[in-house]
Amino acid sequence: MIRRRFMGTTAAAVAALALPAPLRGLGAIRAPWLLAPMDDTQADHLKAYGVAFRALERGEKVEWLLNYRSGSFLLPGSAATARDAALAGVTVHDADAGAVTSIRAEIEQANMDAVPLEKAPRVAIYSPPNAAPWDDAVTMALEYAGVKYEKVWDQEVIQGRLPDYDWLHLHHEDFTGQFSKFVLNYAGAPWLTEMMQRNQDMARALGFSSVPEEKRAVAQRIAGFVEQGGFLFAMCTATETIDLALASAGTDIAASFADGTPMAADANARMDWSRGLAFENARLEQSPTMAVFSDIDGHQVNSPDRRQELGAFTLFDFSAKIDPVPTMLVQNHRQVIPDFYGLTTSFNRRTLKPGVTVMAEEPGAPWVKYIRGEVGQGTWTFYGGHDPEDPQHQIGDAPTDLALHPHSPGYRLILNNVLFPAAKKKELKT
Amino acid sequence: MTRVASFVFMLTLLVGIAPPLMAQRPQVPGDLGVALDAERRGDFAAAAVAYQRALAANQADATALMGLERSLEPLNRSGEMLVPAQAAVARAPSPAAYSVLVRAWVTHRNVDSARAAVAGWSAMAKGEPAPYRELVQALVRTRQRAEAKRAVEWGRVQLGNDNAMAYDMAQLRASEGDWTGATREWLAAARELPGYRLTALAALTPVPVRERATVRTALGTERTLEARELEAGLLARWGDPDEAVKVLIAALPSDRVRASEALRGFASGLQTRPDAARARGAALEELARRNSGDAAARARVEAAQAYQQAGDQAAARRVLAALPAGRSGSAAAASAGSTLIGVLLSEGKPAEAEAELAKLRDRLPADEWQALRRSIALGWARAGQLDRGAAALAGDSTVEGLAARGRLALFRGDIKTAVDLFRAAGPYAGSREEAAHRTALLALVQPLTADTLPALGAALLALEQGDSARGAKVLEQVGDALPAEKGGAGVTLLAASVRGSLGDSTDAEALLRKAAASALPATAPAAELELARLLLAQRRSAEAIGLLEHLILTWPESATVPEARRALDEAKGAVPPT
Structure with a gap:
């Protein structure tokens, strides 16, 4: 034979x-x-x-x-x-x-x-219905690689459709319901007016009194999806704000432009970090005029006085046989990758929960770039920044053409996450 | 030679040679020499130890102090610099020791102590911005930008100069996205030191589109020529060179020298920008207007050349007509004549161009004269007078001349002669565009078996004359008459391209399908790619995707595959549309 x-x-x-x-x-x-x-x-x-x-x-x-x-x-x-x-x-x-x-x-x-x-994961991207495919790094990566996905948004999440999928990516959504605080710099811009209107309509249609309240409910459904065994991957603002939304249950952390009332004066003291996925002991940005959410982000790109310059981050080396999950997530042909901004670029070490696994950091800096953890039966991965090949990404920039970056190590990290849920279940145990 | 004799011989050589070789190396004493060697090798730990030994012997040794600082940094031990820096300043205060001390305090995030060190240094160097700048730069390096801004402001107060360190402040403001502030600082920096003008231009060029109006407003607050020069330079780089030249000309002073400097600088900045040729022409014309004699004549000729490059023959003629008469012997007049010949050929007047060239016979270098003769020969060809074109090339034995004669032979339909001449000319004659065009023609005619094909020559001549419709029609007939593998497919593909460029997509599609069906490796993939593009333009994506996949899988070695993959990505929406 x-x-x-x-x-x-x-x-x-x-x-x-x-x-x-x-x-x-x-x-x-x-x-x-x-x-x-x-x-x-x-x-x-x-x-x-x-x-x-x-x-x-x-x-x-x-x-x-x-x-x-x-x-x-x-x-x-x-x-x-x-x-x-x-x-x-x-x-x-x-x-x-x-x-x-x-x-x-x-x-x-x-x-x-x-x-x-073993099995192609069913992939969903949380994204508003009319979002341009070129404004989200994961969507671009999936389109370029030819990986099938479906879009879901608030309605599908609230209606309980998430269990239809194995893998959920969060578009750069602001789950605190403050429209990414764009109001401070872009008030009156047609795209912002349209975005606010769309979110307000959706909140009303789903029976919520305000966008912040509705987004918190969405965040809670997503956290429930992870607990039940789902895979969550988030980049940019979604990483920071989903935890802020979860930890602020019962507390108003939104500025008045979002819900008509100012942030609760004692909001910091009332945050319950045990409800969040990744962070704890973060301090909320209480000024409504600062386009910043909290001190989770190390780079604070929209705060002129606090903004930090970009460096490079280094991927950790894990034991492939003992820790296959983080090993899968850091597979790359480059170990050092130039950093890139997002509304949330990085995560201050001080704010990480003890059980969080750091997969990439900037050596010597107080922040890390790429983290993961487990909740219930599921797992989440947070990757700071907006677009690995557009480090200074500005609203209105030309879309990134991945055909010009077919070897992008930053984008590889995104795609590692897409295939990770396909791994045989017993292999995923660490 | 025995082994011993060989050893003795080598020893003698070494003894004889070694002293001169050793003499070439700089002699650095003791620990410092060891430290420098180790640092050069990248052994920073050993270098640090040796520098520390050198400092133990002399705490004020600036070379050792700065060497230690350099070596500790890659070891992530910069924090250890504080003690030796303090000792050096205490022993013998010097700018070098103070600079190390300032950086050490900043590394320790102790800005107050760093300021105290700056104050000490400043007492030694009254009125100098260097101590403050050192502090600012150290703060920027350690990402303490808010502190860095405060340090600039503090330095300005201490120095009594509101514009001091404008260069540093400009960069700090820009890093925060404060383009108004950055612009004001750049203007101040350029006022202090004109050399910063170009730096400011480079630094403000990447301003996002939506912020450009803000920058222009900030520039508008200052009514100086420097501000207008910066504005014009930015407008030109942001894609509006015509507005740029208007802004500049409107702001020019009556001082001829300063105005000429501004115009010349602006024009030079556009030298490599074909899209800004008209603006460059306008600046040079204005330069000519403000000067006289040879300087004016030179500027006028350059302006005419720029206008000609922009395709504005009327402006080129207007400028040339203003050239003063009676200076026929000057170099400027010869250049003007060359430019005029180009204008005349663009206007389809080869006889007048030939007459003009005759006037320049003795004043132009031989190679330039011959190049113009070749241009005139092709001008005659475009006018349909191939014999006069050939006469113009008589005696031209250069490779460029062979290539030009090849083209004329091809226009006559003399395929064999054309191929021979193209081959003799080789692949490098003339400009890159000419060489690429010639290679494409050679690829088209090489499969032909007939020595002559007057119809093909007529078609190519029609294309040269700009009569694409007639050219395409004749090409189709020639393609139909020839077997596909004997050149018919290539000619049909060319006919299809011309039809496509004329917007006749139905005929173009039919011709492309015919060329693709030839299944010839040289033609079919190119035809499939062009057909797929045509279908994509008509939103027939599914058909285009099928074609592109067929191309990639059937002709994996074809040079068209990378373009096909790109088109396939676009068709599938995998990348943003080009």
Whole structure:
């Protein structure tokens, strides 16, 4: 049997070499696996995630080779996958049984592991219905990689649709209901007027008296989704404000422009951080004229006196065999990544709950960049900043074209999170 | 030679050579030398130890003190600098020791003590901004920007100069997004030191679009030529060079020298911007108006060239007509003549251009004269007089001349001669655009088996003359008459491109489908790509996606694949539209 398989594999290899270039790779006789390396030899790192995702969608099995050539994928050697990789411009190499055995031997002896990916996760993006796809890094990453997703917003969340999904990404939403405090700098701008109107209409339609009240209810539903086993990924303002919304149950932390009443004078003292996911002991920004929410964010981009300059953050190294989850989330071909601003850029260490795992930090700085934790049966990941390839992102900037950044290490971190829920459940235990 | 003899020989060589070699190295005494060596090797721990030993011997040794500071930084031990810096200042106060002390206090986040050190330093260097600037920069480096601003303000009070450290303040304001404040500071900095004008221009260029009006308002508060120069420079860089030149000209003083300097500076800044050629022409014309003699003539010729580059032949002629007569021997007159020839050829007047060139025969360098002859030859071709074009090239044995003769041969339909001449000219003759055009023509005609094909020559000549409709029609006929693999597919593809450029998408689509069906590696992928683009323009995305996928999978080695992938991404909405 083994001999027959060997002969078959050899014959296939010889036949493949004999085929003309356009047919080689897509011919009927194929190597059993395709290796998509994720080191510097990969032609398009971001689209490689899409190829893996679509293979899962077709019901094929994929293995994520943690730390092997910067987090490579072992894909089925099917014609469909070969075709998909060719169309996407993703580098793949034929891998026969011998090559795979050799890879596995190397993995066994080093800080590496092979994690089976079994099922394409059902992905939802929390985003207003008419949001431009180019204003959210995760949406851009998914569009570029070709990962299918659906959009949900307040109505779907409140109506209990979240259990339909495995993975939820939060658009850069302000869950304190203060419209990201844009009112201070952009009052009268048509896009802001429209955004406020849309949110107010939705709050009314769902039976809430104000946007802050409605957003808190949405935040609580999302936290419940995580508790029940969902995967949550948030960037930018959503990270900070979802925790502020959760911790402020029963306390008015919104400025009067959002709900008609000022923030409670004793709001800081009344925050119940045990309700939040990631942070504790943060101090709220009590001035309604400061476009800042709290001191969770280390960079305070919209506060001229407190704004900190961008540096670079370093990804932590985890043990692939003992800690596969954080290892999956930090797979990258670069360990040091230039930082990028967002309304929330980073997270002050002082405000992190003790159980939070830090996955990237700026050495020597009082803040960290990339964190994760578990709540109930689910898990959350927070990644500070708005767009990894537009460090100074300003409203109205030209959209980021990921075809110009196919190797973006910052975007890889987002896509690591997309595939992470596909990992076999027992592999996720840490 | 035995091993011993060899050793002795080598030893003799080394003894003889070593002293001169050693003499070339700077002699740095003891610990300092060891420290510098270690630092150069990147062994900062060893360097720090050696610098500390040097400081133990002499606490005021500025070289050792600053070396220690440099070495401790990569070791993340900058905090240790405080004690040696204090000792150095106590032993022998100097600007170097004070600067290290200021930085050390800032590292310890003790701004009050840093200010005290600045005060001590300032007492030694009265009226100098350097101590305050050191404090400001140290604060910026450690991200204490609010403190840095307070330090600038404190320094200004101490120095009695509201504009001191404007350069530093400008950057602090810009980092906060305070573009009004930054602009005012840049103006102050440029007033203090004109060299900052270019820095200000570079620093304010990236201002976001919505903030640009704010910057212009801030500039408008100052009614100086410097402010207008900055405004004009910014407008030109923000994409409105025509408004920029108006702003500048309106603000020019009667002082000829200063006005000329401003105009020349503005024009130089636009030298590499083809989109700003008209504005450059206007600035140079104004420069000519404000000068006389050779300077005016030179400016006028440059203005005419700029206008010609902008396609404004009337303005070019107007400027050339204003050139003073009677200076026919000058270099400016020769340049004016060359420019005029270009204008005449653009207007389709090769005979007048030839007559003008004849006047310049003795005044132009030979290569320039020949280049103009080649331009005139192509001018004759465009006028349909290929024989006169060939006559204009007589005696031109340069590679550029061979290439031009190849084009004329092609216009006649003499395929064999054209291919021979193009090959003889090689791939590098002429400008990059000319070389690329010639390569495309060669690729088109190489598969043809006939030595002559007058219809193809007529079609290409029609295209050269700007008669695209006739050119496309004849190309279609030629493409139909030729077998696909013998050049027919390539000619059909060219006909399709011309049809597409004319907006005739139905015919273009039919021709592209025909060229794609040829299944020839040189033509089919290019035809499929162009067809997919045409379909995308018609919002027929599904068909376009199918075509692009077919192209990528069928012709993976084709040079069109990267463009096809880009088009596929756009068709699928995976990237923003170009």
